[in-house]
Amino acid sequence: MSAPLPVTLTVNGETLSHLIEPRETLADFLRRDLGLTGTHTGCEMGVCGACLVMLDGVPVHACLIFAVQAAGADIATVEGLTESAAVADLQRAFHERNALQCGFCTPGMLITAQGLLARTSVPSRAEIRDALSGNYCRCTGYEAIVDAIETVAHKRAAGEAAPRFTEEPA
Amino acid sequence: MNAPLGSLDRPNSYIGRSVARPNAKRLLAGRGRYVTDLALPRMLHAAFLRSPYAHARIVAIDAEAARAMPGVRLVATGADLATLCTPWVGTLDHFTGMKSAPQLPLPLEEVLWAGQAVVAVVADTRAQAEDAVEAILVEFEDLPPVADIDIARESGADRAALAVEDNLCFRSRLDTGGIEAIFAGATHVVEEEFHFGRHTAVTLEPRAILADWDASEGKLTVHHATQTPYQFQDLYSRHYGIPEASVRVIAPDIGGSFGMKLHVYHEDMAVIGLALLCRRPVKYVADRMESFVSDIHARDHRVRARMAVDGDGSILAMDVDDVTAIGAFSAYPRTSAVEGNQVIRLMGAPYGFRNYRAELAVVFQNKVQTSQYRAVGHPIACAVTERLVDMAATRAGLDPVAMRAKNLIPDEAYPCASPTGYRFEALSHQASLARLKALMDYDGLRAEQAALRACGVHRGIGLAAFVEISNPSPAFYGIGGARISAQDGATLSITPSGEVRCLISVTEQGQGTETIIGQIVADQLGVVREKVRVITGDTETTPHGGATWACRGAGIGGETALQAARRLRDNVLALAAAILQARPGELDLRDGIVVDALSGAERVSLAEVARIAYFRSDTLPPDASAQLSITHHYAPQGYPFAFTNGIQGCHVELDVDTGLVKILKHWVVEDCGRIINPLLVDEQVRGGVVQGLGAAFFEECRYDAGGQLTNGSLADYLVPMAGEMPDIVVGHIETPTADTVLGAKGCGEAGTAAAAAAALNAVNDAMVPFGASIAQIPMTPARLLKSLGKI
Ligand code: FES
């Protein structure tokens, strides 16, 4: 085991300096050191998508990179994207369409959806399913997730902005 | 008084309405609180050394080096924990003759499967605990592993567990008599040998437990990712000798369960002991590799079955032999024999034939334990029956729809019983079939299939009718001696501000339990839904109950909530009547306001009634009783189970050169009685279907001859992903059960029950032009190419 290294990175808009063990993954760093437990781990080998975060605006598996490798990077987790309301429309659509059950895959699904809609403004259902090919969900059967992302794609294309998600009454 | 249930045109009519889940917003915001997320002060972490052998004797354990490693607080062996925890045996009394080897948290002498936890390490961090596991030396002496189900049953065969005398865990026979003669005289007999692979739950959140022993108070608190906190409260109490009231089990947000998280796992039992020994909180989260070798697996059946049919296509009889392998011991406390028992009892259940014979053998082998996982036994019984029905239809010259219309129990024939003894109150097979045929545009698909075949495109259409067991009475476990409740309890209170709290024993794993309970309470009490807070998953606060399994949440939990809400409403109206000097029968509660029942005129708000009750009881008439909290229990009565039914259709395209199957579309028509929330029911069905399709095409725990799991990672074990899954059309027929006021039955397992059967029939239908067939799932490309004679 080698000694912790000093690392500076930005997480959800805040620049932080931490001493981090070289063997700690970004996922473990976010969850354990920062308490950002919205990032989940389901496989720790890059196949389930539960750990996806935005790294410099691109979805990245937090289980596959070491936290020290994220030095200088700008990370956004589901908590940060919720605060900034960047995914408020996706959250609302998932909620209304019941596109989650246990919710363990959901943060990763939101990140994938956000990444997809940044690349392709109105993807087809097949393209949405394809984009979700690295996101495992055991509960929903995927269709509601595809529906929710499709709805948001059309709304965004029509220029509809969404207010913050969590402040509304249930 | 109470308007008819499900009429949506009165205030607070929520039963039957699609509403979103209030508790899902937290999960969407990344604020879920799963056991994997929890951290307690002074918390330690456990890791386990696991057996590399499928069957071995432990000769010696040397943990000296590990004990000296940084951060290590405790290294514990089987002997250390055996002084604290009494052994358990996974049998039920009503399964006569059943046997199984006693189990302890960690083994004393013998390991029974590759991956079994042998030594536990507790350290300050998980990484330190894992490092120390590497430093432990265990000397094993290899014992012969038992793998093959036929060899296992030979007399004098090697034993999977030395503590039991042979490898037969349980056997059962059903026979209505005269079967040989019926088969001998039948116009057509179809038969097949079916193979159903092992698969596993692969919940996205693995198993997780955090045990906290407070020695000063003598109190054990366990945060446990489970569906059944009461069952575990009872088990931890009895096996560790801690008074029940001093054991608290909390099941917070759970990242998927599907039956997998309601069984006793050795590691979980060990963690309780580790917390007792360390006197500090101890946490264990299985990693994905550990999940594959320690979560229960499911299925693993070889079924030989035949069906006798007369000249006009009427089914006369079925004859079934099921051999199922369950690992080296039976799971606790629900056993590993329930699935096989349900397989032989559910065979042919949708159909009207009267003659049946079945033989079940439940066999030990050196692999991970199997036990109840979503749709227990149903997918096996359904696939065998439905495939034979299609084969029989071909022989009788009938289309699969016509064959089913002829043989499914008529909708007006109820009540009736199956030849295996299941009693059906009221089902809707014929209406479901007609509905499915229309939904699918069955005739259109058949025409398209014929046209495409001519151009070398091979599509297949498969149907599968099913019944599903829901709302189980004590006939399931209680009569077998297991302390697993068939009843549920709810405590309902009006808060001083006139809001409502409902503490209920059914639990939430994302299916929407809290939402539907909130709907029922609001509907029956007469308040807006937003005023009702539902609390689940904590044995300290909620009344004891069965919790959530076997599709009992809506049917039994929902009825509990309904009856509780009606009682509380009566109390509210009685108190309001005393305040208003009116008669309770003249009043009603609507939208949180006590109104004149006839005119609807507002009399007093619920908030005002509560304010008076809690703060100005001095102003109440002397005989007024302000009972604004009630606790109510409900146990199912009447039929031992509320059966649901339905039918599924699957449309596939088979690439005969690669063996790849594209699932084009899937349809489900199901009848779960009264639907409380259509949005949630449809998504339960879809999720269930996808689990069934996973089993049909992808999922299999593969073992080598030595009992080693060869694909135990999420990269090697294939699960259904979005790109491979079709859109799923869901239709409903509603036949409420008359056993309850609510009339709801379960819906969580219907999708899984028949999806693989429909897929199996669809793929076989696609292979008809090649004279090929398959009777094994998963239907992998290699197996399909083999069936087609291409490899
Ligand atoms: S935990 Fe990172 S992809 Fe599964």
Ligand code: FES
């Ligand atoms: S909602 Fe449970 S894994 Fe997707």
